[in-house]
Amino acid sequence: MERRDLEIFFALAEELHFGRTAQRLHVSQARVSQSIKQLERRVGAALFERTSRQVALTAIGRQLLEDTRPGYDLIRAGLARAVAAGRGLAAPLHVGFTSPLAGELVMSAAHRYRRDNPSAGEVHIHEVPLGDPFTLLRRGELDLLLAHHPVREDDLGTGDVLISDTRVLAVATRHPLASRGCVHLDELAGERLLAPSGPAPAYWLDHLLPRATPGGQAIERGAQAASRQELLTLVGAGRGVHPTAAHEARYYARPNVTYVPISDAPPLEYGLIWRAAAHTDRVRAFATAAADLVRHDNGPANVCAPCR
Known part of the structure; x- marks a missing residue:
């Protein structure tokens, strides 16, 4: 028995409609009819009752479905797992x-x-x-x-x-820059940039927290924080400022922290x-x-x- 004949049998047993079965399996309706007739000849009995109004499983058809579907599903699942393992997709x-x-x-x-x-x-x-x-x-x-x-x-x-994403500068709400529509990188020369602590590569951290303004003035580094919440607590307390991605303003809103767009910083x-x-x-x-x-x-x- 061909695998495709079983697939057609199972699909027709679910759809109980030759046209929908053909559409579901992307085959012709004639192919569905031919496959079912071949299967019925092999079994020696009708598997479906067909009238002009409906299609229904016969008692033998229901028994064949109950006997074969679990084994077929196990085979399919086993093949799928083998393919996934072979492609390296099965592992988390x-x-x-x-x-x-x-x-x-x-x-x-x-x-x-x-x-x-x-x-x-x-x-x-x-x-x-x-x-x-x-x-x-x-x-x-x-x-x-x-x-x-x-x-x-x-x-x-x-x-x-x-x-x-564009960049914003997180500042305390009482900071002079908090009321500005935007700031420029040159204005960071007089600020202390708060940084996350950890072994991040220097170039990677410098891209987030520039060490100098476009005009060549040094930008001071301030305290380090172990987490964003700790970092924003320091910002809100006026201990320094922190450049970050604009989207973080939506996720880390605080009443004592204001996010001001940086006009001339490259995107993150x-x-x-x-x-x-x-x-x-x-x-x-x-x-x-x-x-x-x-x-x-x-x-x-x-x-x-x-x-x-």
Whole structure:
């Protein structure tokens, strides 16, 4: 008995309509009729009662369905698991993120990844400390990380830009800049930039927190904080200011912190990062799902336009 004949039998047993069965399986209605007739000849009895108004299983048809469907489902599931294992998709995927919008995009990409790869394993998400972006990835505790670029690590690979966001300056509400429509990088010369603590590469942190203004004046670094909440507590207390992505103003609203757009800072661009030695089928499939998701939304998310 051909596998396709069983698929047609099972589909017709569910649809009880030759036309809908043909449409569901992308075959002709004649192919459905031919397959059922061949199966009935083999069994030696009618499997369906056909009238001008309805199609119904006979008693023998119902018995055949009950006897064969569980085994067929087990075979299909086993084949799917074998294919997934062969492609490296069966194992769980661990994906990290460094910002709330990146986390939302990871969740949406995970849904698309599972939809496009039904036999793929679960996707587990993990928030990664801003000051220590790569340690969990290098340990193998993460398969992928969605974080801001640039990444200049010989052992890490990167994907397409998935989020492009303008920057804002988090300041205390009583700070003189809080009432401004926007600020310029040159105005940071007299401020202390609060930084996340951790072993982040200097170039990576400097891209987030510039050490000098466009005019060449040094920008002082202030206290370090172990988490965003700690960092914003220091900002609200007037201990310093913190440049960050514009979308974080929505997620980390505080009554004593104001977010002021920075007019001339380059955007923060986020993309997927993985270990170069572990660029597996799972990693590639997830990266493809994320890129397809962004393309469907007409390119990288550009959260906020710069002030004028």
